[in-house]
Amino acid sequence: NAGVMQNPRHLVRRRGQEARLRCSPMKGHSHVYWYRQLPEEGLKFMVYLQKENIIDESGMPKERFSAEFPKEGPSILRIQQVVRGDSAAYFCASSRAGKQETQYFGPGTRLLVL
């Protein structure tokens, strides 16, 4: 009865490198959401995906950030040419179809950009 899984749990990158964050939803869940959390702050919505579809990316920065949820495999949040300001905790959540608001979160990936 695994919950939402994310890896890696911690990721260190130098400025200019790429970061790839992975998320596997809970069993039976087909919707995935990515949120970013800065220290001492609440979570900020980034993107909502279903299999092979981006439903809402209104919270994604216009440049360097992309997300996908392929037919097979985990959802990927990709950050190209990382900058220090990208340092944050990135959380993935999942939900069942038709119950998009009831989201269960993974443990997060803590990204540190040096």
Place this chain on the structure above:
Amino acid sequence: GESVGLHLPTLSVQEGDNSIINCAYSNSASDYFIWYKQESGKGPQFIIDIRSNMDKRQGQRVTVLLNKTVKHLSLQIAATQPGDSAVYFCAENDGPSNTGKLIFGQGTTLQVKP
């Protein structure tokens, strides 16, 4: 604009006492609210939710109250235990259309004194 905020950043209670954590929201269109608990280094954990057609909902040791007139939400924890120490976030949906986007408040830190 829309915002979800908490009245007190830190709440300190004695073990065994009841805790009340408050939250204000400004989006009248929101019709679904969730409380999450986040322990240090972990992802948000679902506690309890409530729809706008209700004003009270009870779980195990927790009760959520919703006052739509003043756009106020509260989480009551009965007989607070040391394991309840965490940051608590309220979140609301982005309107009734089941968009999947949750808007989080800043969080309240609950400290339980033994």
